[in-house]
Amino acid sequence: MTLLIRNMQRAVPLRRARLRRDCQTLRQILGLARFDLALICVDDQRMQALNGRYRGQETATDVLSFPFHQDLRAGDIPKPLHQDEYNLGDIFLGMEYIYRQSQAHGQDFYSVLTVTTLHGICHLLGYRHSTETEWKQMFQRESNTLRLFNSLTGASLQPLTQNNF
Numbered sequence: 428m429t430l431l432i433r434n435m436q437r438a439v440p441l442r443r444a445r446l447r448r449d450c451q452t453l454r455q456i457l458g459l460a461r462f463d464l465a466l467i468c469v470d471d472q473r474m475q476a477l478n479g480r481y482r483g484q485e486t487a488t489d490v491l492s493f494p495f496h497q498d499l500r501a502g503d504i505p506k507p508l509h510q511d512e513y514n515l516g517d518i519f520l521g522m523e524y525i526y527r528q529s530q531a532h533g534q535d536f537y538s539v540l541t542v543t544t545l546h547g548i549c550h551l552l553g554y555r556h557s558t559e560t561e562w563k564q565m566f567q568r569e570s571n572t573l574r575l576f577n578s579l580t581g582a583s584l585q586p587l588t589q590n591n592f
Contacts, residue, residue, distance in 0.1 A: 428513055429463045430454070436470035439522040442537075449541040449580075453548060456575045458504060464551075465517040466544065474521035489528060490543050491519040492550035499553030501564055518547035541576075542584050545569055 430450055432443050446466065454460045469477070471487040479485040481493075495514040496505040507513050520543060529539040549565055556562035569586035577583055 428461050431463070431465040432468070433465065434468045435473065436468055436522050438470045439526045439536075441468055441522065445537050446540060446544070449537070449576075450544055452576060452579060453541070453545050453572065456572055456579075457548065457552070459515060459548070461513055462505070463514045464548070466547075467517060467519045468522050469519055471521065471523040474519065474524065477519055487521050487524050489521050489524045490547040490550075491521075492547045493517045493519075494551045494553075496551075501553045501555070501561070502568060503553055515548070516551045518544065518551070520544065520547070538582065538584055541582075542569075542573070542587055545572060545576075546587055 430447060432447055432450075434441050434443065450464070450466065451460070454462070454464065474487045474491070475485060477491055478488050481491065494516040495512070496516070499505065505512070505515070520540065525539055525543055526536055528534075528543075529536040532539075546565075546569065549568055554561070554565040554568060556565050566586055566588075573584045573586055
């Protein structure tokens, strides 16, 4: 279904076509192509405000996910009862934060953006990383997904390694 990409920042140049292509591939691999998804690209100021409002943390971050389907168990695919429930949710991407991450690790910006987008999608599917067990489960899902992504695209992406439990 629909993939909406909204660029609400000007700090980091964005080529939406690459983000769209990579996100569509991730959705195919995860069996989510029939679901609507919104990616909203924001700057540090807006991300800091969102993170403060919804998580009580007054700092910018790389990704915030707002699932349409609440209380999914990790890895569950939503089972909509009506057509208007074919929505995964919204992912806010902190473009300046992601850009700094890519520079600090000497990585391609769009590669880090794709991995961060996958991380956000996993959150929409009920994955968390509040404990070591949850983090390992999420890391495994990201690793498996990226292995398939890499085989389809020729990329060599790796999951985020920072555990936040």
